Amino acid sequence: MGQLYKIGTVRDLAPGEGKVIEVDRHEIALFNVEGTFYALNNICPHRGGPLGEGFLEEGIVTCPWHGWKFDVTTGVSPKNPRAQVASFPVKVEGEDIYVELPE
Numbered sequence: 001m002g003q004l005y006k007i008g009t010v011r012d013l014a015p016g017e018g019k020v021i022e023v024d025r026h027e028i029a030l031f032n033v034e035g036t037f038y039a040l041n042n043i044c045p046h047r048g049g050p051l052g053e054g055f056l057e058e059g060i061v062t063c064p065w066h067g068w069k070f071d072v073t074t075g076v077s078p079k080n081p082r083a084q085v086a087s088f089p090v091k092v093e094g095e096d097i098y099v100e101l102p103e
Contacts, residue, residue, distance in 0.1 A: 002089075002100045009095045013037070018061060018072075020052035026101055028052070028088065031072045033059045038072040039099045041086040051085065 005023045007030060013019055018031040020042050027042040029052030040061075042052045049065030056062075060078060062069050070077050075087035089100040 002102045004091065004098045004100050006096055007039075007099050008097045010035075010037075010092060010097060011095065012097075016056055018052045018054065018056050020050055021099075023099065024101060028099060028101075029054075029061070029072075030090075030097070030099070031056055031061065033072060037090045037092060037097055039088040039090050040070065040072060040075050041088075043085070044068055044070075045083060045085060 007021050013032040015032050015034050021028045021030050029040045029042040031038045042050055044051055044063040046066055046068045049063040051061050054061040054064045059072055060069050061072050075085045077083040091098045
């Protein structure tokens with residue numbers, strides 16, 4: 001089990017949006033998909049683009065730099081299952097959002 005970090009509140013991110021959060025030396029892309037929150041490593045494996053600044057549609061984020069796509073629920077690319085980014089557990093307690101990162 002990893003370490004839980006508070007990364008915001010449910011009011012900080014509207015449905016259909018993503019944002020970049022830095023926590024404990026990790027750059028996290030946080031997404032709100034219809035009220036459910038997901039966290040991925042923010043760095044696209046293609047060329048290091050910021051996934052948290054990408055376009056989110058139906059649970060798929062598109063990297064703003066070169067268009068690589070990833071399922072925010074798993075971190076796996078729907079186009080190439082060998083391409084993936086780390087996914088981190090997210091927990092919501094009341095209004096607070098927490099992410100679990102490896103120690």
